[in-house]
Amino acid sequence: MKADIGVTGLAVMGANLARNFARNGYTVALHNRSRARTDALVAEHGNEGTFIPTETLTQLVENLAVPRRVLIMVKAGQPVDDVIDQLVPMLAPGDIVIDAGNSHYEDTRRREAALAAKDLHFVGIGVSGGEEGALNGPAIMPGGPKESYEALGPLLEDISAHYEGDPCCAWIGTDGAGHFVKMVHNGIEYADMQVIGEAYDLLRSVGGIEPADQAGIFRSWNSTDLASYLIEITAEVLGHVDAQTGKPLVDVIVDQAGQKGTGRWTAISGLDLGSPIGAIAESVFARSLSSQSEIRATAQQMLAAGTGSVPAPQDADRDAFVEDVRLALYASKLVSYAQGLDMLTAAAAEYGWSLDLGTIASLWRDGCIIRADLLDVIMKAFGGRDTSRHPEPGTTAEGQPSNLLFAPEFRDAIAAALPAWRRVVATAVAAGVPVPVFSSALSYYDGLRRDRLPAALTQGLRDYFGAHTYRRADREGTFHTLWSGDRSEIEA
Numbered sequence: 001m002k003a004d005i006g007v008t009g010l011a012v013m014g015a016n017l018a019r020n021f022a023r024n025g026y027t028v029a030l031h032n033r034s035r036a037r038t039d040a041l042v043a044e045h046g047n048e049g050t051f052i053p054t055e056t057l058t059q060l061v062e063n064l065a066v067p068r069r070v071l072i073m074v075k076a077g078q079p080v081d082d083v084i085d086q087l088v089p090m091l092a093p094g095d096i097v098i099d100a101g102n103s104h105y106e107d108t109r110r111r112e113a114a115l116a117a118k119d120l121h122f123v124g125i126g127v128s129g130g131e132e133g134a135l136n137g138p139a140i141m142p143g144g145p146k147e148s149y150e151a152l153g154p155l156l157e158d159i160s161a162h163y164e165g166d167p168c169c170a171w172i173g174t175d176g177a178g179h180f181v182k183m184v185h186n187g188i189e190y191a192d193m194q195v196i197g198e199a200y201d202l203l204r205s206v207g208g209i210e211p212a213d214q215a216g217i218f219r220s221w222n223s224t225d226l227a228s229y230l231i232e233i234t235a236e237v238l239g240h241v242d243a244q245t246g247k248p249l250v251d252v253i254v255d256q257a258g259q260k261g262t263g264r265w266t267a268i269s270g271l272d273l274g275s276p277i278g279a280i281a282e283s284v285f286a287r288s289l290s291s292q293s294e295i296r297a298t299a300q301q302m303l304a305a306g307t308g309s310v311p312a313p314q315d316a317d318r319d320a321f322v323e324d325v326r327l328a329l330y331a332s333k334l335v336s337y338a339q340g341l342d343m344l345t346a347a348a349a350e351y352g353w354s355l356d357l358g359t360i361a362s363l364w365r366d367g368c369i370i371r372a373d374l375l376d377v378i379m380k381a382f383g384g385r386d387t388s389r390h391p392e393p394g395t396t397a398e399g400q401p402s403n404l405l406f407a408p409e410f411r412d413a414i415a416a417a418l419p420a421w422r423r424v425v426a427t428a429v430a431a432g433v434p435v436p437v438f439s440s441a442l443s444y445y446d447g448l449r450r451d452r453l454p455a456a457l458t459q460g461l462r463d464y465f466g467a468h469t470y471r472r473a474d475r476e477g478t479f480h481t482l483w484s485g486d487r488s489e490i491e492a
Ligand SMILES: NC(=O)C1=CN([C@@H]2O[C@H](COP(=O)(O)OP(=O)(O)OC[C@H]3O[C@@H](n4cnc5c(N)ncnc54)[C@H](OP(=O)(O)O)[C@@H]3O)[C@@H](O)[C@H]2O)C=CC1
Pocket: 009, 010, 011, 012, 013, 014, 032, 033, 034, 037, 073, 074, 075, 076, 078, 079, 080, 082, 083, 100, 101, 102, 103, 127, 128, 129, 130, 131
């Protein structure tokens, strides 16, 4: 008996994906660099399906049906190259190598080109959903050659999450497109968590609402248009009491947020593409600032003067404040999604990918960390799922808004939230509570809408010190003012 797929790398994600394939009726060959993980998986879960444990990559390959499908789920970076280098000499044209880790999309582009030259298919897929998603159904974002999706897609769709019958998996685009989309998913994930954190901080620092009571507030918000996995688990975390101290767990956890790199990559790519993704970038910087423990400790002594404060709202005012914060959170969240999707459009143009925003939003409706009711509305705003990527019926991508915020339902929602959003940012500034994403998102929104931006002055200054020239609003051409001469204007 040959296996339908081989999985190498059996830590949290690989082991759970392998079990997911097996539970869906596929025969799975298993391999891990150190044998112990393979043995543990078979010992603990061998009854969940048909596994073929192997000791070496050679054995793994020998046990695969043709075309061979090998899924790599090892630590991102050099380990992926190491495994590919070992696998390639053992594979034959038409075989498929799948990298399902959080690899950088440029690495995926490089690896895809190298394997294509050997007539091998290399498929970089983004997987989201953490440990539980990997086992029970993650969101899957596969890139790579479209023809490889014929041999691989059905397996991936079977193990993916499903939203109202639609698999949360569809071919995304060539080479690194799948990993790029997963990277942006994570960038949005960073912003989502940061706006939740800012809401929590405001409710506590200004509203005087303790974590246990906030758990109830977040639980109630999960029945509004904020309904999402992250809001749901926020209620769980805020409601959890530390068994050792009796304090809310959130008060015991060190306030320094970790990061493994995908958020940073999103911010860097945004800069490279010229995409204004300030809300996402601010969420990365917020984690960086949180981790600067020494400088923060010094600043608390050196920069103590002028700490803001506002009176805590009482009773009815408090309810109004809570609702204001909810609306500010929702508006800021919409802006970060708009920025992430806008960045996908920029990347599609840069890399020649045909990214369909409706399809991408549809994949994020379930299984992934940013899953939210909102994503079904976003999918519909972008014309639904592209049927050419998936056999299910759907509408065409024609008439898509050029920015999420232009879709009527979101334009109206933000307009309704705007007064509350401004009040919340103003209150936060007065109280000295940092709200980098609430405020950056609001500035993005205001910046988009403003008829004249101070960029005109920036251009004037650039022309003054560097003869960088400027365009005029009243006629065609490029101009330079002779600043150190008679200050007449010449056509450049
Ligand atoms: N954890 C999560 O929630 C998510 C993780 N991901 C991504 O999935 C991938 C796997 O994540 P996770 O399961 O957490 O595992 P880790 O990222 O912790 O990687 C551990 C695995 O990599 C193997 N490994 C490390 N170096 C090498 C090497 N040089 N050669 C061969 N194998 C090596 C380890 O083998 P050994 O046992 O021998 O040490 C082990 O199987 C990562 O890219 C991660 O970013 C994606 C979505 C969610």
